[in-house]
Amino acid sequence: AQTVTQSQPEMSVQEAETVTLSCTYDTSENNYYLFWYKQPPSRQMILVIRQEAYKQQNATENRFSVNFQKAAKSFSLKISDSQLGDTAMYFCAFMKHEGGSQGNLIFGKGTKLSVKP
């Protein structure tokens, strides 16, 4: 069974600074997807970034980038130039690429990020 661990329950960062959220996972699968989702205080969960395990290049989306280390089973999220609107719960999630339960997400427990002015 797959597990996802986020070791930082809460973090804070000053506006305009850079912050990195950690995520590790455990799986015996070789092909899979990893995601970071953001849940602002308004509660709707929004996809931030996606990484396919077969791709060596780290995914980036504007100010958001990941450091994907497949051998170490690590998938951290870096937020550059933090903005007040980045304040949210951030969830790391794993999805199998194929086979049974395809499409199911395994979530970590989340990291609450506060961006301070």
Add this chain to the structure above:
Amino acid sequence: DVKVTQSSRYLVKRTGEKVFLECVQDMDHENMFWYRQDPGLGLRLIYFSYDVKMKEKGDIPEGYSVSREKKERFSLILESASTNQTSMYLCASSFRAQPQHFGDGTRLSIL
């Protein structure tokens, strides 16, 4: 844009009541999911469905059932609500192994 609509943002019910949470998606997605979100526990999968009239148990199905009579609608049913089912409930939908899209959530209180 994909829209996943949950019927209520806030709901208050009494112990023993039968409770229905409704979820509708507008993108013809095959997959639909119900999660429960509690502080410190993250999201836990209750039930999911890959097709009409099809359902699979997730990690915490006890005390819940689901119904999927039409592709766009996935209902979560609390057969006899209990106080330990007070929680935030999130519905999501997806196409195959594409990212899931979430609704706004229903904050359910059982008194």
